[in-house]
Amino acid sequence: MRILLTNDDGIHAPGLELLEAIAARLSDDVWVCAPAEENSGAGHSLTLSQPVRLHRHGEKRFAVAGTPTDAVNLALRKLFPDRQPDLVISGINHGENLADDVTYSGTISAAMEAALAGIPAVAMSQAFRDSGHGFSAAEAWAAKVLAPLTAVPIARRTVINVNFPALPAEAVKGIRVVRQGFHDYARGSLVEGVDPRGRPYYWFGLEDIEHTLDHGTDLEAVGDGYISVTPLHLDLTHHASLGTLAERYAG
Template sequence: MRILVTNDDGIHAPGLALLERIAHQFSDDVWVIAPAEEQSGAGHSLTLSRPVRLRSHGLQRYSVTGTPTDCIMMAVGHVMQDCLPDLILSGINRGANLAEDLTYSGTVSAAMEGALAGIRSIALSQQYLHEAAADSVSFSAAEAWAARVIAPLLDQKFDHRTLVNINFPPVDADQVHGVRVVRQGFRDYGRLRLVKGTDPRGYDYFWFGLGEMIHTPMQDTDLEAVADRFVSVTPVQLDLTHYEVLDQLRALYS
């Protein structure tokens, strides 16, 4: 099995190194193609207004001066075009990708691009407590649980244009209660925080931040699963069509 490992935190991220080690538990044929710099929040974006550069970091390890989606396109269209991967593992992201985070996440979007290319794709993220410094995030739960969560998925047939999104709770490995297969949740809107400042030339600037991420509790979602110290596993489809409304809108124009 040929495995491609990517992420949105960048080629030097500790979560990527961990995922590379986990991938080697399943195969000796592991490739890494990841962004040269952090691309958190890049979503499913492409680099279109400037050239993208590819740099080698040793055997089967590359960085791309672009987004996570660029990395998958570079893999499929150039680096691995004659030896396409059988599996794409994206992560392990520093921070959760729960609920509507899926639409912002570069980690999940890399898996989306893999799914569009017809490749089995899995996104993995490690939640951490907000009071923890970003460079001291513990991947304890992910390190202990990732392989055992991935393993059953290797024999599972993925429907066309689907992927699996996995999140690990922010606790030590021995405090994880198990695995829950759940649906995507949604938070209550309003978590965006704008921090205003003034630069040395007197011009205002704004820094986007995240406020308290509250939500109305709902049963069997990824938000509740991770809060209850379970690993959440969520199947995600890329068909965004709202079929219940499709016929209603058709009737408007008939």
């Protein structure tokens, strides 16, 4: 099995190093193509206004001066002329990607780019929340989560979003397959300051986001000490509204 690894935290991120070690247990054909720098919150952005450069960091390790989407796009077009990867894994992200935050996530978007190309894709994130447990849960549980995903086909144009709770490995209660949750917005905090040249700046923060802990969601699962596994798909159509809108435009 050929596996491509990527992330949004950058080529030198400890979560990617951990993911490489985990992927090596699954295959001897593991490739890495990740952004050269951190791109957290980049979403599904594609660089169009300037060239994107590819830098080699080893036999099968590459960095891209661009976004997570750029990294996957360029890897699929340039690194694999003979055979595409059988699986793309994005992560392991420093921080959870839950509920509607998936729309901001470069980690999720890198996996989405692979899914758009018809390649099974998994995004993996480790919650931290100043817990002091680091990647403990992901290190112990990631291979257990990946094993069933490599044994059965993943639906086309679907991303499997995995989040590990901010707990020591032995405290994780298990794995739950759940739906995407939703946040209660107002959206985070806004930090205002003045730079050394006297110009105002603004810095978005996330600490004030309220979580809506509906039953059966990724938010609830991780909050209860479980690993959440959520299938996300790329069809954003609200199908229930199609009939109503069609009636309004019917002439």
